[in-house]
Amino acid sequence: MSANMFLITRTQGTILCCKCRILMAPNPANMCVTCLRSEVDITEGLRKNVTIVHCPECDSYLKPPRTWLKAQLESKELLTYCVKRLETDLKKVRLVNAEFIWTEPHSKRVKVKLKVQKEVLNGVILEQSYVVEYVQQDQMCESCTRFQANPDQWVASVQLRQRVLHRRTFFYLEQVLLKHDAAAHAIKIKQRDQGIDFFFGNKSHALKFVGFLGEVSPTDKSKRSERLVSHDTKNNTYNYKYTFSVEISPICREDLICLPPRVAVSLGNLGPLVICTKVTNNITLLDPFTLRQCFLDKDQYWRYPFKSLLSSRQLVEYDVFNVEIVSPEYNVDSFKYVIADVEVARVTDYGKLFYVRTHLGHILKPGDRALGYDLYGVNLNDDDVDKYRDFILPEVILMKKSYEEKPHRKRGKPRPWKLKSLNIELDESRGRSNVEKMNVEYEEFLRDLEENPELRFNLSLYHNEDYQPSEMASDGEGVPFVPLEELFADLELTEEEYEEDGMEE
Amino acid sequence: MVIYAGLQFENSCEVGVFSKLTNAYCLVAIGGSENFYSAFESELADVIPVVKTSIAGTRIIGRLCAGNKNGLLVPHNTTDQELQHLRNSLPDQVVVQRIEEKLSALGNCIACNDHVALTHTDLDKETEEIIADVLGVEVFRQTIAGNILVGSYCALSNRGGLVHPHTSIEDLDELSTLLQVPLVAGTINRGSEVIAAGMTVNDWMAFCGSDTTATELSVIESVFKLREAQPTAIVEEMRKSLIDSYV
Numbered sequence: 001m002s003a004n005m006f007l008i009t010r011t012q013g014t015i016l017c018c019k020c021r022i023l024m025a026p027n028p029a030n031m032c033v034t035c036l037r038s039e040v041d042i043t044e045g046l047r048k049n050v051t052i053v054h055c056p057e058c059d060s061y062l063k064p065p066r067t068w069l070k071a072q073l074e075s076k077e078l079l080t081y082c083v084k085r086l087e088t089d090l091k092k093v094r095l096v097n098a099e100f101i102w103t104e105p106h107s108k109r110v111k112v113k114l115k116v117q118k119e120v121l122n123g124v125i126l127e128q129s130y131v132v133e134y135v136q137q138d139q140m141c142e143s144c145t146r147f148q149a150n151p152d153q154w155v156a157s158v159q160l161r162q163r164v165l166h167r168r169t170f171f172y173l174e175q176v177l178l179k180h181d182a183a184a185h186a187i188k189i190k191q192r193d194q195g196i197d198f199f200f201g202n203k204s205h206a207l208k209f210v211g212f213l214g215e216v217s218p219t220d221k222s223k224r225s226e227r228l229v230s231h232d233t234k235n236n237t238y239n240y241k242y243t244f245s246v247e248i249s250p251i252c253r254e255d256l257i258c259l260p261p262r263v264a265v266s267l268g269n270l271g272p273l274v275i276c277t278k279v280t281n282n283i284t285l286l287d288p289f290t291l292r293q294c295f296l297d298k299d300q301y302w303r304y305p306f307k308s309l310l311s312s313r314q315l316v317e318y319d320v321f322n323v324e325i326v327s328p329e330y331n332v333d334s335f336k337y338v339i340a341d342v343e344v345a346r347v348t349d350y351g352k353l354f355y356v357r358t359h360l361g362h363i364l365k366p367g368d369r370a371l372g373y374d375l376y377g378v379n380l381n382d383d384d385v386d387k388y389r390d391f392i393l394p395e396v397i398l399m400k401k402s403y404e405e406k407p408h409r410k411r412g413k414p415r416p417w418k419l420k421s422l423n424i425e426l427d428e429s430r431g432r433s434n435v436e437k438m439n440v441e442y443e444e445f446l447r448d449l450e451e452n453p454e455l456r457f458n459l460s461l462y463h464n465e466d467y468q469p470s471e472m473a474s475d476g477e478g479v480p481f482v483p484l485e486e487l488f489a490d491l492e493l494t495e496e497e498y499e500e501d502g503m504e505e
Numbered sequence: 506m507v508i509y510a511g512l513q514f515e516n517s518c519e520v521g522v523f524s525k526l527t528n529a530y531c532l533v534a535i536g537g538s539e540n541f542y543s544a545f546e547s548e549l550a551d552v553i554p555v556v557k558t559s560i561a562g563t564r565i566i567g568r569l570c571a572g573n574k575n576g577l578l579v580p581h582n583t584t585d586q587e588l589q590h591l592r593n594s595l596p597d598q599v600v601v602q603r604i605e606e607k608l609s610a611l612g613n614c615i616a617c618n619d620h621v622a623l624t625h626t627d628l629d630k631e632t633e634e635i636i637a638d639v640l641g642v643e644v645f646r647q648t649i650a651g652n653i654l655v656g657s658y659c660a661l662s663n664r665g666g667l668v669h670p671h672t673s674i675e676d677l678d679e680l681s682t683l684l685q686v687p688l689v690a691g692t693i694n695r696g697s698e699v700i701a702a703g704m705t706v707n708d709w710m711a712f713c714g715s716d717t718t719a720t721e722l723s724v725i726e727s728v729f730k731l732r733e734a735q736p737t738a739i740v741e742e743m744r745k746s747l748i749d750s751y752v
Contacts, residue, residue: 008675009675010673010675010676011673011675012671012673012674013672013673013674013677015670015690015691015692016691016720016721016724017720018692018695018696018720018721019695019718019720020720021720021723026670026671026690029696030670030692030696030698031695031696121696
């Protein structure tokens with residue numbers, strides 16, 4: 001009588017299982033699950049025993065015919081690998097779940113429990129789990145065999161050189177390589193006089209590395225040489241050793257350069273004396289008197305390469321007595337420069353005063369100490385300078401302000417940050433004095449990083465856990481330091497933490 | 506033996522397809538070996554006639570014809586010779602009638618015993634009348650577990666019935682009320698749902714296919730009350746009560 005639909009409730013009855021007589025709900029086979037399982041075995045045609053090949057040296061498994069897959073025991077990669085090996089079998093059934101059953105690590109057996117579903121009889125889907133046992137056969141993979149035969153075996157090497165007397169560039173490059181993980185494929189890295197050698201197992205790795213170097217530093221076009229190692233006459237295959245020679249331009253930061261006339265003209269008559277302010281894969285040159293900045297592409301540089309006049313080794317300390325600002329503040333490439341006339345004298349020789357023009361008017365105040373190139377006292381041996389006939393060299397070119405005055409600034413001062421280092425083999429043959437020199441240079445490099453935020457841009461600095469701030473709370477204002485935001489917290493995985501996680505599960 | 510299990514017609518355990526058993530007669534298909542026929546003959550020959558026949562030239566006679574002790578209905582494509590043969594072999598009180606019906610597999614469409622019949626919902630009105638007339642039954646249009654082929658999914662005798670295993674409890678109650686016999690949902694031939702194709706039954710005998718499990722046999726035995734239902738036993742019981750009342 002009501003307008004609503006009358007819905008008949010249908011409760012499902014129970015029937016007896018046709019085999020074992022227990023009450024069950026009817027299903028398409030009308031047999032209870034146990035009887036079905038005893039009747040039909042869906043894992044009938046599937047393999048229960050498979051052999052997998054394992055390399056004990058590098059803990060990797062063979063994916064026929066040639067690839068080796070690195071995987072830990074009971075890892076996700078190993079599970080995927082094991083399931084993939086059964087691919088032909090698993091086409092007949094549907095895989096629902098797969099998991100490892102623990103086996104002794106040295107039993108050379110890996111057990112995987114697979115849960116599969118298949119349609120049987122008249123439409124019943126039966127789910128069954130079964131265990132597949134993988135027998136691990138040990139066989140060394142090709143790269144390990146080659147390595148075992150001759151540990152020094154490399155296929156390609158990159159010889160990176162820079163013809164300067166310091167190793168600042170290589171310290172910086174080391175940090176860049178660490179940040180970008182570019183030397184991950186290098187078998188060996190060896191330090192050499194005026195450079196570093198990288199050894200790779202694969203020519204393509206070496207080529208990629210050379211390309212990477214070209215993007216972070218002003219390298220020339222690399223030269224390549226090959227050496228025949230072996231020749232298979234039946235196959236006509238040849239094994240070579242390749243060597244790439246890469247040279248970085250000798251122009252570094254804070255170098256004073258006298259441009260050869262050709263280059264000066266091509267850059268728009270840039271004053272022949274320029275300072276190099278930044279080196280990436282371009283070289284940035286700044287004329288300190290006109291504040292004009294120029295970029296030299298690495299191709300441009302290597303078309304007509306030139307050397308620097310004076311480098312930062314030859315910086316001399318000056319005391320500033322008077323500063324007269326001549327120009328307003330200029331913004332050059334996000335740096336502010338102010339041209340000023342200053343009265344300076346060398347710290348070692350107060351007798352001679354110099355009145356010079358400098359671009360550091362924004363940071364110099366009377367009483368400051370600055371570092372600069374002493375062109376008055378230096379003996380130049382450069383063809384390019386002689387080519388300029390009407391040119392008068394300034395007596396001093398100031399480069400940067402010095403913070404050297406603090407007496408307790410000692411070598412190895414603890415810093416709140418630290419750097420990681422690459423695994424570089426040292427050149428043993430050079431002797432102890434070299435090591436001392438390297439340490440001094442490294443310390444200067446770290447100080448450089450502190451003072452120049454733009455240098456830190458491409459690197460990762462890590463928080464130093466062991467740092468205690470020094471007792472002298474006031475280190476003097478203006479001393480540059482690395483702000484905390486720029487530091488990465490170093491990732492530490494300790495044993496206890498890992499175990500705790502396991503127990504929580 | 507009250508239940509003859511383990512029957513096979515040419516290696517098929519679908520007994521109900523190749524035979525038709527009622528209280529008054531039994532029809533058997535013409536098969537390759539005589540084993541099928543001799544099974545029926547050994548059990549029934551002295552009680553009711555066992556007739557070898559074909560219908561419409563086929564051997565699936567159990568599914569093509571429907572009948573009870575009062576009559577037999579055959580489809581329109583039965584040949585005249587077959588019809589004549591049936592009329593000759595069956596007892597005189599059994600009326601053999603050929604009906605013109607679109608649904609010609611009458612065995613699949615009609616499930617009947619001596620009092621009541623369930624039919625396919627789309628059966629013609631005239632056919633329904635003929636059924637009521639010839640078989641002397643009350644006709645109900647029904648479905649079993651949502652299936653319209655009531656004749657295949659239900660095996661019926663005067664004492665009980667076995668239906669499709671997926672029949673719901675409400676449906677079972679409803680059908681049981683209509684048919685006035687106890688019904689049970691079960692399977693035949695190791696879980697097959699097509700009950701009437703797997704077995705054939707009358708008031709005292711049942712013939713089941715070879716795949717039928719012991720569980721299924723016990724269900725059949727209990728629902729059709731076949732335990733001691735020999736024809737002589739029934740008569741004996743009846744005689745006792747008759748004598749009682751007589752005195």
